[in-house]
Amino acid sequence: MSARADDAAVIVVGGGHAGVEAALAAARLGVPTVLVTGDPERVCTLACNPSIGGSAKGQLVREIDALGGAMARLTDRVSLHSRFLNESKGPSVRALRALADKPGYVRVAAEAVAAQPGLTVVRGMGEDLIVETGAVRGVVLAGGGTLRAPNVVLATGTFLGGKTFRGDEVRAEGRFGEPPAIGLSATLARLGFPLGRLKTGTPPRVDRTSLDLAAMAVQSPSATPLPFSYASPRAFAGPQLPCWIVETNERTHALVRENLHRSPLYGLDLIRGIGPRYCPSIEDKVVKFGHNPTHQVFVEPEGWDEPTFYVGGFSTSLPSDVQLAMLRTLPGFEAVVMLRAGYAVEYDFVQPTELDPSLETRRVAGLFHCGQLNGTSGYEEAAAQGLIAGINAARRSQGREALRLGRETSYIGVLIDDLVTRGVDEPYRMLTSRAEHRVMLRHDNADLRLTPVGRDVGLIDEDAWSAFEQRRDALAGGVRFAESSRVGPARIGRDDLPAGATLADALRRPDIGVDDVRRHFPPATDDDVAARVEIEIKMDGYVRRRRTAIDRAVRDEAVALPSDLDYDAVPALSREGREKLARIRPRTLGAASRIPGITPTDVALVSVHLHRLILATASA
Amino acid sequence: MRCSGADARTIAARVFRSGEALRDRVATYGEIIDVDGAVIDRGLALAMDAPRTVTGEDVVELHVHGSPVVARETLRALLHAGARAAGPGEFTRRAFLNGKLDLSAAEAVADVIDAESRAAARAAQANLAGALRDAVDGVRAALSSVLEELAGAIDYPDEVPEPARERVHALVGEVDAKLDALIGDWERGRFVREGLSLAIVGPPNAGKSSLLNALLGEERAIVSATPGTTRDVIEESFAIDGVAVRVLDTAGLRASDDAIERSGIERARRALDGAAVALVVVDGSQALDADARAVLENTRSRARVVLFNKRDLGAAGYDARDDGERDALSGTVFDGAAVDAVRRAVAAAGWHGESLDFARPHLASARQADAVARAREALAHARVTLAAGEPVDLIVPELFAAVAALGEITGAAATEAVLDGIFSRFCIGK
Numbered sequence A: 001m002s003a004r005a006d007d008a009a010v011i012v013v014g015g016g017h018a019g020v021e022a023a024l025a026a027a028r029l030g031v032p033t034v035l036v037t038g039d040p041e042r043v044c045t046l047a048c049n050p051s052i053g054g055s056a057k058g059q060l061v062r063e064i065d066a067l068g069g070a071m072a073r074l075t076d077r078v079s080l081h082s083r084f085l086n087e088s089k090g091p092s093v094r095a096l097r098a099l100a101d102k103p104g105y106v107r108v109a110a111e112a113v114a115a116q117p118g119l120t121v122v123r124g125m126g127e128d129l130i131v132e133t134g135a136v137r138g139v140v141l142a143g144g145g146t147l148r149a150p151n152v153v154l155a156t157g158t159f160l161g162g163k164t165f166r167g168d169e170v171r172a173e174g175r176f177g178e179p180p181a182i183g184l185s186a187t188l189a190r191l192g193f194p195l196g197r198l199k200t201g202t203p204p205r206v207d208r209t210s211l212d213l214a215a216m217a218v219q220s221p222s223a224t225p226l227p228f229s230y231a232s233p234r235a236f237a238g239p240q241l242p243c244w245i246v247e248t249n250e251r252t253h254a255l256v257r258e259n260l261h262r263s264p265l266y267g268l269d270l271i272r273g274i275g276p277r278y279c280p281s282i283e284d285k286v287v288k289f290g291h292n293p294t295h296q297v298f299v300e301p302e303g304w305d306e307p308t309f310y311v312g313g314f315s316t317s318l319p320s321d322v323q324l325a326m327l328r329t330l331p332g333f334e335a336v337v338m339l340r341a342g343y344a345v346e347y348d349f350v351q352p353t354e355l356d357p358s359l360e361t362r363r364v365a366g367l368f369h370c371g372q373l374n375g376t377s378g379y380e381e382a383a384a385q386g387l388i389a390g391i392n393a394a395r396r397s398q399g400r401e402a403l404r405l406g407r408e409t410s411y412i413g414v415l416i417d418d419l420v421t422r423g424v425d426e427p428y429r430m431l432t433s434r435a436e437h438r439v440m441l442r443h444d445n446a447d448l449r450l451t452p453v454g455r456d457v458g459l460i461d462e463d464a465w466s467a468f469e470q471r472r473d474a475l476a477g478g479v480r481f482a483e484s485s486r487v488g489p490a491r492i493g494r495d496d497l498p499a500g501a502t503l504a505d506a507l508r509r510p511d512i513g514v515d516d517v518r519r520h521f522p523p524a525t526d527d528d529v530a531a532r533v534e535i536e537i538k539m540d541g542y543v544r545r546r547r548t549a550i551d552r553a554v555r556d557e558a559v560a561l562p563s564d565l566d567y568d569a570v571p572a573l574s575r576e577g578r579e580k581l582a583r584i585r586p587r588t589l590g591a592a593s594r595i596p597g598i599t600p601t602d603v604a605l606v607s608v609h610l611h612r613l614i615l616a617t618a619s620a
Numbered sequence B: 001m002r003c004s005g006a007d008a009r010t011i012a013a014r015v016f017r018s019g020e021a022l023r024d025r026v027a028t029y030g031e032i033i034d035v036d037g038a039v040i041d042r043g044l045a046l047a048m049d050a051p052r053t054v055t056g057e058d059v060v061e062l063h064v065h066g067s068p069v070v071a072r073e074t075l076r077a078l079l080h081a082g083a084r085a086a087g088p089g090e091f092t093r094r095a096f097l098n099g100k101l102d103l104s105a106a107e108a109v110a111d112v113i114d115a116e117s118r119a120a121a122r123a124a125q126a127n128l129a130g131a132l133r134d135a136v137d138g139v140r141a142a143l144s145s146v147l148e149e150l151a152g153a154i155d156y157p158d159e160v161p162e163p164a165r166e167r168v169h170a171l172v173g174e175v176d177a178k179l180d181a182l183i184g185d186w187e188r189g190r191f192v193r194e195g196l197s198l199a200i201v202g203p204p205n206a207g208k209s210s211l212l213n214a215l216l217g218e219e220r221a222i223v224s225a226t227p228g229t230t231r232d233v234i235e236e237s238f239a240i241d242g243v244a245v246r247v248l249d250t251a252g253l254r255a256s257d258d259a260i261e262r263s264g265i266e267r268a269r270r271a272l273d274g275a276a277v278a279l280v281v282v283d284g285s286q287a288l289d290a291d292a293r294a295v296l297e298n299t300r301s302r303a304r305v306v307l308f309n310k311r312d313l314g315a316a317g318y319d320a321r322d323d324g325e326r327d328a329l330s331g332t333v334f335d336g337a338a339v340d341a342v343r344r345a346v347a348a349a350g351w352h353g354e355s356l357d358f359a360r361p362h363l364a365s366a367r368q369a370d371a372v373a374r375a376r377e378a379l380a381h382a383r384v385t386l387a388a389g390e391p392v393d394l395i396v397p398e399l400f401a402a403v404a405a406l407g408e409i410t411g412a413a414a415t416e417a418v419l420d421g422i423f424s425r426f427c428i429g430k
């Protein structure tokens, strides 16, 4: 063990998407950091699909970048297919999705970790936590050896108590072929954390050369480079590959039904964990949506030089022979060679209502939880939490106030608030529907929302900051220009603009886009800036309409609830309200109102009680 | 008188004296006593143990005679014995907090408690049966269903098709019409909830107090042959077609030198200003004097009913009436048919005789009406946005806002409901 590992201020356990963001952020904030991971060459494995981003998740990746995190930049270096989703559905839901070269992603992540000053990587698995007088003091590694530090970030993914299932084959694994972490589960239970079981699954991988791609519908990638990161060059990282779509049929479904008795979930009843509704296995699809004659299957390359294709939408834990037979029913799959069968994985998670929005546990000071351990699914959700946990572990060791992002600032804020106030009862996936202020939480403006925050935190270096300032000023200049320069009377497309109409008036018309009025901008205007001017102007009215709602929300957020508030002393509070508030301990009145089952009356009673307390303290 | 809470029985024992102990759900006869043991009244005590009670707590009800004095003394004794006077709506709130009622049912109970009239009670009962919740849920479900399609199409663009805009537009229109009806009933129903205020005005001795007594059907106001007897404003209430009418009998309106009478007249004017409908009574048996002409003149521009009284003594005044009083009533307060005509005229002037269909669900509180109004505002924005051809991302938040506002009435959370809908309707996910 290196000398540097001994004087760490932050230990991160787990080298997945959450752990790596956490470790990089903590180290970049100047805090000696140790990353404990099973295989330092295999950090940030894309264990399931090759896809990063997508609706709402793409916004998370953008926000990670705007705050100074790594995921966007890593993805841009290995993106082999990228595409904007929801282009026609409006700027606030437009989202970027990319397919990554899987081995490439692991390589660039491992490089970033290795190159990060102040970050020491320790090969190993966390086995136990050292906790003294309610505060974490370090980590005991499997096979002996301890690491001491006053801040520990747990980012153990699906490894806690992990079990994989395929037919009647049940193995103790956190991921295919990798041993689970058993000790840490016991530790967390011993410390009093409520553990639950969740389930997720992955589909089979097939040999790309065994497929007849001509029989499938093609989905082409964008013809222009679409990087996630504001800092990435506008260039393709390598050749852009298409994806394919096929559909299941009655024969596929018949095989599922005939073999349900061999399913660990249905017939064998081996799995207790709750699976995500938004990522159903093919068994779930056939059983729960039996009336659908077909289901879509997405055939995606896993890398530039990988022999495998990922069969999206076909997640299954049926025995391998059934999986192969089912694959063979798909068009173009008649001669398919299955390289690895799909499986289900069941793992422990800790109810995230145990956490402060800083992601520190309330039970053990200095202990942070992030990623799938908190019941989320998805690389992006994990990375976003990892970034916040890493930042806050570092800030805690520096004696600084934690960073807590509000729901109005970001999807990251929505994610964490949902987790800590509502808890999870199925793996949590980010969706645009979860963000009530989504007209403001856009792909385009993540930098305006979060780069100043990242700068304050210390993750935005001089270069990135001045690039941001340039973008921000150019955008503001562009909006001013559009508001003041007249283009009317004119006919643009189908629209007749009256005399005196400005460029902004033109852009406010739904039918008119920036391309229609590009010639009215100063020739030097950057394409990106012009596109953002259009969005700012089009969205302005809607954003202002949200303002009142946001101001109201922010006001409730400003009423802090003392962490030791005695809810038993609040008169007339319902039993359910009392129990939930005491358990979840919301930080603010706003957070209290979002807890499921807490009624407006409960909130009013707490508010009144709080006022009485404040009056009593003031007069004492 | 109802006493609710863990100490209800203890406190009741201090104010209720009887040979036997109170048993659960058995009425016991006994004496209500004050702090010194003096008997205030005789009556029944009915104990009901938690949790099968209105509030979900232990409850003791004391049934005493209706006299305000007895009621006041009993209340005082209870307070002495350690009880606390309930705040407005507190029983309902406790019931709600103890999980006995959902939000709209709780408000309906509050309405029953407050309802002075049979009509309001009927409106409230319709809500109690969950009719309001069903109606609002129906509207929410319709909105939610299209929202699920829109939100599903955004979050799963490869898998969920975007619904046709015309269909969304049509549905938003239908929903808005239903909400409009709820709000319309709410506005028309204002007098049902709040009652109608009616001021009886007219010169002294015209028969105002007599008319009030006739309307009430019993002797309440002091009737006297000496003009100016009613010096204060008397407030009573009665019902017309189930609507509570709060009626204010006033001092006669006339020029007077008497200081006490003048202050009574002043109060009469204020009562008149505050009332929804004026019931003007003049002596129609003889030519109108200056006071009578003045009051007719002053009330001409407002909702009013005019009665030329004392028909049994003659109709000289009535026959010589001005054009402004063409459709005035003529009769005598001693004649039941004439009093009925007054009732019908008040109904016509107060609520255009329209009777509300109380079998329909009704919004039960201003908070609910506000929630519906906010939902409609969001829908109006959604329609403008749809009509302008804006993309769906701008429509979805408005529909969410509408669903959330309606959820406040039934206590359901918008996001979760929509997500549940998406996942149960569409088979999505890779």
Ligand SMILES: Nc1nc2c(ncn2[C@@H]2O[C@H](COP(=O)(O)OP(=O)(O)O)[C@@H](O)[C@H]2O)c(=O)[nH]1
Pocket (backbone or CB within 6 Å): B202, B203, B204, B205, B206, B207, B208, B209, B210, B211, B222, B223, B224, B225, B227, B228, B229, B230, B252, B309, B310, B311, B312, B313, B331, B332, B333, B334
């Ligand atoms: N004959 C007759 N006497 C009436 C009639 N209405 C009221 N009175 C009498 O007129 C007097 C004054 O009545 P009151 O109701 O006190 O008048 P107010 O001063 O307007 O309240 C009483 O003696 C009543 O009995 C009526 O229609 N016919």
Ligand SMILES: [Mg+2]
Pocket (backbone or CB within 6 Å): B205, B208, B209, B210, B222, B223, B229, B230, B250, B252
């Ligand atoms: Mg009188």
